[in-house]
Amino acid sequence: xxxxxxxxxxxxxxxxxxxxxxxxxxxxxxxxxxxxxxxxxxxxxxxxxxxxxxxxxxxxxxxxxxxxxxxxxxxxxxxxxxxxxxxxxxxxxxxxxxxxxxxxxxxxxxxxxxxxxxxxxxxxxxxxxxxxxxxxxxxxxxxxxxxxxxxxxxxxxxxxxxxxxxxxxxxxxxxxxxxxxxxxxxxxxxxxxxxxxxxxxxxxxxxxxxxxxxxxxxxxxxxxxxxxxxxxxxxxxxxxxxxxxxxxxxxxxxxxxxxxxxxxxxxxxxxxxxxxxxxxxxxxxxxxxxxxxxxxxxxxxxxxxxxxxxxxxxxxxxxxxxxxxxxxxxxxxxxxxxxxxxxxxxxxxxxxxxxxxxxxxxxxxxxxxxxxxxxxxxxxxxxxxxxxxxxxxxxxxxxxxxxxxxxxxxx
Numbered sequence: 001x002x003x004x005x006x007x008x009x010x011x012x013x014x015x016x017x018x019x020x021x022x023x024x025x026x027x028x029x030x031x032x033x034x035x036x037x038x039x040x041x042x043x044x045x046x047x048x049x050x051x052x053x054x055x056x057x058x059x060x061x062x063x064x065x066x067x068x069x070x071x072x073x074x075x076x077x078x079x080x081x082x083x084x085x086x087x088x089x090x091x092x093x094x095x096x097x098x099x100x101x102x103x104x105x106x107x108x109x110x111x112x113x114x115x116x117x118x119x120x121x122x123x124x125x126x127x128x129x130x131x132x133x134x135x136x137x138x139x140x141x142x143x144x145x146x147x148x149x150x151x152x153x154x155x156x157x158x159x160x161x162x163x164x165x166x167x168x169x170x171x172x173x174x175x176x177x178x179x180x181x182x183x184x185x186x187x188x189x190x191x192x193x194x195x196x197x198x199x200x201x202x203x204x205x206x207x208x209x210x211x212x213x214x215x216x217x218x219x220x221x222x223x224x225x226x227x228x229x230x231x232x233x234x235x236x237x238x239x240x241x242x243x244x245x246x247x248x249x250x251x252x253x254x255x256x257x258x259x260x261x262x263x264x265x266x267x268x269x270x271x272x273x274x275x276x277x278x279x280x281x282x283x284x285x286x287x288x289x290x291x292x293x294x295x296x297x298x299x300x301x302x303x304x305x306x307x308x309x310x311x312x313x314x315x316x317x318x319x320x321x322x323x324x325x326x327x328x329x330x331x332x333x334x335x336x337x338x339x340x341x342x343x344x345x346x347x348x349x350x351x352x353x354x355x356x357x358x359x360x361x362x363x364x365x366x367x368x369x370x371x372x373x374x375x376x377x378x379x380x381x382x383x384x385x386x387x388x389x390x391x392x393x394x395x396x397x398x399x400x401x402x403x404x405x406x407x408x409x410x411x
Contacts, residue, residue: 005080012077016084019057023050024088033089044170047091051125054092061099061123068107068115069123097166098122098129102175105245106194109232118173118194130171131245132162132195132219137409139164139373140380142177142246143186143239144407147221149178149193156180156193156231158201158224164373168204168217171197176226177242180235182405189404190238194230201225211366246375259360261293264335267356271342280342289338293331300327322381323389325371330378333368336361 005013027033034043054060055069062078064070071077085092103122107115121127138144147160158178168174174195181189197204201224206214233241268280268290280286303323339361340347349355350362372378386392399407 009076009080012073013080013084016059016081019054019059020084020088020090023053024085024090027087027089034091035093043091044094047094048125050091051095055124064104064107064119064123068119094128094167094170095122095125097131098127098171101131101245102129102173105175105192105232105241108244109192109241110194114194114229127172128167128170130165130168130174130197132165132168132174132176133242133245134164135161136163140377142242143190144404145177145179145190147176147178148182149180149191149226151180151228152225154228155225156191156228158193158195158221158226160221162219162221163217164207165204165217165219166215168197168219169206169214173197174219175232175245176221177238179404180238183403184236185401186399186404186407187239188236190242191235192232192238192241193226194232195224195226199224199226209366209370211363216370259335259339259357259364260332261290261297261335263357263360264293264339265290267339267361268342271356274342274344286338286342289334293335296327296331300324322376322384325375326378326381326385329368329372332364332371336365336368340365 034046038046051060058071059081061068061070062073062081063075064072066072099122103119106118110118118127122129133142133145135145135147137146145160147158147162149156149158156178158176160178162176165174174197176193176195177190178193179189180191183189195202201222203220203222205218205220207216207218208214209216232238265281268286271280272278273280273283273286275283277283300323339356343349343356350359352358355362376384383395387394
């Protein structure tokens with residue numbers, strides 16, 4: 001593994017840093033960040049303005065082909081820009097799903113006319129996209145989707161429900177996985193579509209999360225008409241199209257979120273141990289847990305270096321994103337839980353004005369369960385690691401060779 005930038009990568013990193021310094025402020029305290037200090041309408045306006053500047057400067061769609069508005073650079077350059085952007089208060093989150101997962105799928109499977117219609121506007125931040133995959137009975141097993149699309153002339157009529165759709169309430173378009181043939185195996189009867197989120201029959205309901213946020217949505221489809229020209233791939237090939245999107249999603253959610261061992265180390269130096277015998281950092285049980293967190297974090301860092309080395313050489317990364325997501329989501333929850341419990345009865349206070357790290361430990365504790373589900377649950381990803389890394393046999397599957405309509409269902 002080579003941990004150093006090549007001359008070309010170093011030059012690009014300097015260009016990216018100069019752009020960000022000119023257009024963004026360095027990350028400040030949580031309460032002073034744009035997502036907290038601005039109203040939703042103002043934040044969205046700022047996000048679209050930033051995305052337009054980003055596109056004009058050539059830092060949006062870095063790996064996309066030049067004819068699609070990108071720069072045609074290897075994936076390592078996208079990693080480099082993301083590393084630099086993470087140091088700034090950049091309002092880029094609303095475009096992460098669209099530009100990271102949805103639009104690349106459109107580029108891969110749509111015809112030229114469709115790409116000309118959607119790609120450039122998404123790149124400039126004029127239109128926002130969401131991903132419509134999960135259902136109440138099809139989360140980890142996305143291929144069990146029941147939302148159906150029936151052909152009617154030049155259109156498809158869609159009925160069904162999606163859930164946990166991030167950003168659906170402010171999205172203009174989405175990519176929708178629907179069942180078009182229930183008479184074949186579940187993976188073979190799916191088709192992917194582009195859906196206009198403002199179409200008649202589309203109803204979006206925000207979900208109030210225990211963290212206080214309203215980022216996720218339920219989306220209902222009632223006799224929604226989608227033109228056949230908005231189909232991605234051939235009918236029945238939706239699973240192959242979905243895999244392209246899912247691979248991008250797992251890489252996107254495999255990064256680190258919230259406080260890590262460095263933050264809780266500083267926290268432990270400032271707070272007394274539950275025993276009352278000096279600071280928490282002196283407690284032997286806590287020090288052992290801290291050592292475990294450091295070892296896991298350093299191990300994942302080396303796995304990321306392996307990914308970056310593969311990307312730098314133009315190779316396809318292995319299952320590192322699955323490993324990283326399992327480690328990070330569980331460790332984030334463990335660190336947050338330890339910090340909250342260490343405060344005793346004061347741990348119930350999550351007001352940023354009074355809580356340590358402006359309530360970051362509480363936010364992490366509330367966010368971690370969702371992170372353990374997004375992009376594949378812990379159990380699904382552990383199966384991937386078992387099969388593709390350790391070479392263990394696959395789980396027994398009773399749905400092989402069985403038409404979807406004949407599979408047992410709970411309702």
